[in-house]
Amino acid sequence: xxxxxxxxxxxxxxxxxxxxxxxxxxxxxxxxxxxxxxxxxxxxxxxxxxxxxxxxxxxxxxxxxxxxxxxxxxxxxxxxxxxxxxxxxxxxxxxxxxxxxxxxxxxxxxxxxxxxxxxxxxxxxxxxxxxxxxxxxxxxxxxxxxxxxxxxxxxxxxxxxxxxxxxxxxxxxxxxxxxxxxxxxxxxxxxxxxxxxxxxxxxxxxxxxxxxxxxxxxxxxxxxxxxxxxxxxxxxxxxxxxxxxxxxxxxxxxxxxxxxxxxxxxxxxxxxxxxxxxxxxxxxxxxxxxxxxxxxxxxxxxxxxxxxxxxxxxxxxxxxxxxxxxxxxxxxxxxxxxxxxxxxxxxxxxxxxxxxxxxxxxxxxxxxxxxxxxxxxxxxxx
Ligand SMILES: *Cc1c(COP(=O)(O)O)cnc(C)c1O
Numbered sequence: 001x002x003x004x005x006x007x008x009x010x011x012x013x014x015x016x017x018x019x020x021x022x023x024x025x026x027x028x029x030x031x032x033x034x035x036x037x038x039x040x041x042x043x044x045x046x047x048x049x050x051x052x053x054x055x056x057x058x059x060x061x062x063x064x065x066x067x068x069x070x071x072x073x074x075x076x077x078x079x080x081x082x083x084x085x086x087x088x089x090x091x092x093x094x095x096x097x098x099x100x101x102x103x104x105x106x107x108x109x110x111x112x113x114x115x116x117x118x119x120x121x122x123x124x125x126x127x128x129x130x131x132x133x134x135x136x137x138x139x140x141x142x143x144x145x146x147x148x149x150x151x152x153x154x155x156x157x158x159x160x161x162x163x164x165x166x167x168x169x170x171x172x173x174x175x176x177x178x179x180x181x182x183x184x185x186x187x188x189x190x191x192x193x194x195x196x197x198x199x200x201x202x203x204x205x206x207x208x209x210x211x212x213x214x215x216x217x218x219x220x221x222x223x224x225x226x227x228x229x230x231x232x233x234x235x236x237x238x239x240x241x242x243x244x245x246x247x248x249x250x251x252x253x254x255x256x257x258x259x260x261x262x263x264x265x266x267x268x269x270x271x272x273x274x275x276x277x278x279x280x281x282x283x284x285x286x287x288x289x290x291x292x293x294x295x296x297x298x299x300x301x302x303x304x305x306x307x308x309x310x311x312x313x314x315x316x317x318x319x320x321x322x323x324x325x326x327x328x329x330x331x332x333x334x335x336x337x338x339x340x341x342x343x344x345x346x347x348x349x350x351x352x353x354x355x356x357x358x359x360x361x362x363x364x365x366x367x368x369x370x371x372x373x374x375x376x377x378x379x380x381x382x
Pocket of ligand 1 (some may be wrong): 067090093136165191193203
């Protein structure tokens with residue numbers, strides 16, 4: 001039985017740690033033993049491990065996913081006033097770094113079914129000032145990259161994939177070639193925030209690229225613009241992945257495919273338990289990408305999303321609204337957004353989305369309880 005007073009977690013990081021405690025503890029202890037807390041051996045080892053996992057030529061570890069995006073924009077040499085296209089339905093970081101560098105974020109709408117941008121959405125916003133696009137692989141699925149890459153090539157645009165939520169997702173090109181999300185653009189940026197697909201025990205992030213020159217520039221920028229010790233070629237920043245975090249990440253990377261399968265199993269049970277409800281749309285799996293289910297995000301189509309959220313909370317079941325406001329409505333962007341833009345899907349999604357608990361430690365018993373309560377609520381209204 002589910003204890004009615006117990007709070008079900010949205011994610012269970014403690015449980016995930018306890019399953020591999022000896023491995024993690026050893027990795028941390030070995031860093032403490034060497035006391036090379038910054039730029040220790042494990043940082044390079046982890047970069048190599050992630051290069052093999054994703055098949056990308058270069059992984060550049062940095063302090064967090066937001067820094068990775070910022071460093072990518074800096075390494076591409078974008079100039080103030082250049083326009084960068086970003087989806088309106090995403091986490092703030094994707095657009096924030098654009099504005100921070102004096103570039104102009106141009107928000108575009110997303111596809112209602114996949115939550116992601118498509119080439120058609122991007123195309124409408126391209127102007128002579130557009131220099132780059134940031135497709136965000138939201139909630140665990142890749143954007144339709146083949147068409148986005150073709151559009152970018154035709155318009156001479158840089159592509160920076162925001163892969164903070166979809167590390168491990170595999171994209172299939174139409175002629176059969178498969179590639180990991182985050183390895184297809186000029187840069188891919190990811191985050192190791194603890195709740196991401198591959199999470200560390202603090203902050204962490206990385207850039208990926210297949211371009212030797214861009215890798216060199218990104219590395220230099222992340223290290224104070226330094227090409228050799230105390231020789232500074234460009235203005236950079238200070239963004240490093242701690243050695244302890246790198247050591248933890250190498251351990252957890254071995255388990256990433258299991259973590260993804262465990263999330264997919266939870267998703268499967270949600271599909272089985274909830275697919276017949278009229279007022280709820282389940283996430284649509286797109287044919288060109290695997291789904292790592294970073295989130296399991298339903299759409300409540302009867303206008304009662306907030307009521308369902310409250311009902312679940314009253315039964316100790318958490319849920320989250322990712323995201324409550326499209327970027328163009330955020331106060332921070334009011335001076336930046338172009339007049340007269342219509343982004344209807346982003347607006348609608350912000351009213352309908354609800355992300356349900358999904359994580360690697362979910363038991364069938366707890367999930368059955370969540371499904372039962374959602375059904376109880378939805379069936380009242382039918
Ligand atoms: C988490 C996230 C980021 C930022 O990552 P941090 O490591 O928290 O800086 C960027 N973009 C998206 C879509 C994210 O989900």
